[in-house]
Structure formats: C-alpha cells, structure tokens
Amino acid sequence: MKYFWGGKEAMMKAKPKLLPFDKNIQDYDILFIGTPVWAWTYAPPLNTLFSTCQIVNKKIAIFCCHGGNKGxxxxxxxxxxxxxxxxxxxxxQDPLKNNTDANIQxxxxxxxDIMKMLKKYEKNT
Ligand SMILES: Cc1cc2nc3c(=O)[nH]c(=O)nc-3n(C[C@H](O)[C@H](O)[C@H](O)COP(=O)(O)O)c2cc1C
Structure with a gap:
C-alpha cells in the first residue's frame, strides 16, 4: 500500500503540507538537498519546498537514496x-539496509570534498 500510495503521490506531483521548520533558505548560500526516490523521481515534500521557497542563485549539492533504480x-x-x-x-542504495557504515563514510x-572545492575556489577568486 505504501508503494502504491506513495508512487501515485509522486507521479501526481502532490504537494503535501510540510512540518514547520525554523530555517530560512534565503539565509544560506550553499544547500544540500536530498530525497528518497519515489516512482523514479523525488519525493512529494520536495514539490512543496520547490513551489513555496524561492531557490535561485544558490550553490546546491543533490543526493538521493533508492532501492536500485533512481531513474x-x-x-x-x-x-x-x-x-x-x-x-x-x-x-x-538503501543505505540503512546495505553497508550503512560505508555509506556514512x-x-x-x-x-x-564539496566544501573543500568551494573553499579552494573562493581562495582563488
Ligand atoms: C512510494 C515509494 C516509491 C519508491 N520508488 C522507488 C523507485 O522508483 N526506484 C527505487 O530505486 N526505489 C524506490 N523506492 C525505494 C526507496 O527509494 C528506497 O528504499 C530509499 O532508500 C528510501 O529512503 P529513506 O529510507 O530515506 O526513505 C520507493 C519507495 C517508496 C516508499
């Protein structure tokens, strides 16, 4: 049922209400945005985030967790x-089930590495 309901929500680009959070994206230059893969795409809470927060001119690293097919x-x-x-x-790939310690590393x-690259870039400009 979870896969059926969640897959449908993801495909329909549902925008669920987010739990309140006390961070303002505009206060940050660098963002790390991650999601589980649902129906080969990002999970619905990101639809809400992308449509309610203006995310422009940021430096962004993206990551996902999946079961073997990230589409x-x-x-x-x-x-x-x-x-x-x-x-x-x-x-x-399912980091809580497979090689958790290796995945944490x-x-x-x-x-x-991303933060080092940014520091190096900032030093040279
Ligand atoms: C509704 C739903 C849809 C999913 N769709 C996919 C998929 O299309 N491809 C895939 O590889 N894994 C899929 N998965 C598996 C999850 O992406 C995977 O288990 C992931 O590691 C979950 O991360 P989490 O523990 O942070 O929620 C799906 C899981 C759910 C619940």
Whole structure:
C-alpha cells in the first residue's frame, strides 16, 4: 500500500503540507538537498519546498537514496533547480539496509570534498 500510495503521490506531483521548520533558505548560500526516490523521481515534500521557497542563485549539492533504480531523478532535480549552480550529486542504495557504515563514510567524504572545492575556489577568486 505504501508503494502504491506513495508512487501515485509522486507521479501526481502532490504537494503535501510540510512540518514547520525554523530555517530560512534565503539565509544560506550553499544547500544540500536530498530525497528518497519515489516512482523514479523525488519525493512529494520536495514539490512543496520547490513551489513555496524561492531557490535561485544558490550553490546546491543533490543526493538521493533508492532501492536500485533512481531513474532520471538528478536530471529532474537539476531542471527544477536550473537557476542555481549544482555542485555535485551522489546516490545511495538503501543505505540503512546495505553497508550503512560505508555509506556514512561515502556521504561524509562527498560533502567534505564539496566544501573543500568551494573553499579552494573562493581562495582563488
Ligand atoms: C512510494 C515509494 C516509491 C519508491 N520508488 C522507488 C523507485 O522508483 N526506484 C527505487 O530505486 N526505489 C524506490 N523506492 C525505494 C526507496 O527509494 C528506497 O528504499 C530509499 O532508500 C528510501 O529512503 P529513506 O529510507 O530515506 O526513505 C520507493 C519507495 C517508496 C516508499
């Protein structure tokens, strides 16, 4: 039922109400945006986020968790975030079930490498 309902919501581009959060995206230059893959696309809460928060001129790293078929999720995320600079992308296959520790290390290294790249870039400009 979860897959059926969730898959339908994702395909219909549903915009569920988000839980309140106390962060203002406009206060940040760099964002890491991640999602589970639902029906080969991003999960519905991101539809809400993308349609309610203006996300432009940011530096954004994108990531996803999936069960083995991520479809074209990164192309879709890049399209909806087209007025931003995409810093990198990475995916994890069911990280809570498979190689959790290795996936944690992979995620940390990826995030650290992106931050190092940004610092190096800022130093040279
Ligand atoms: C409604 C629903 C749809 C899903 N669709 C896909 C899919 O299209 N491709 C895929 O590889 N995994 C799919 N999955 C599996 C999840 O993406 C995967 O289990 C992911 O690791 C879940 O991350 P989470 O633990 O952060 O929710 C789906 C899961 C759900 C609940």
């Amino acid at each position: 074209k999720i990164f192309d879709q995320m890049k399209k909806v975030l087209e007025n931003n600079q995409i810093l990198g992308e990475i995916d994890f 992979k995620a940390k290294k990826w995030a650290e």
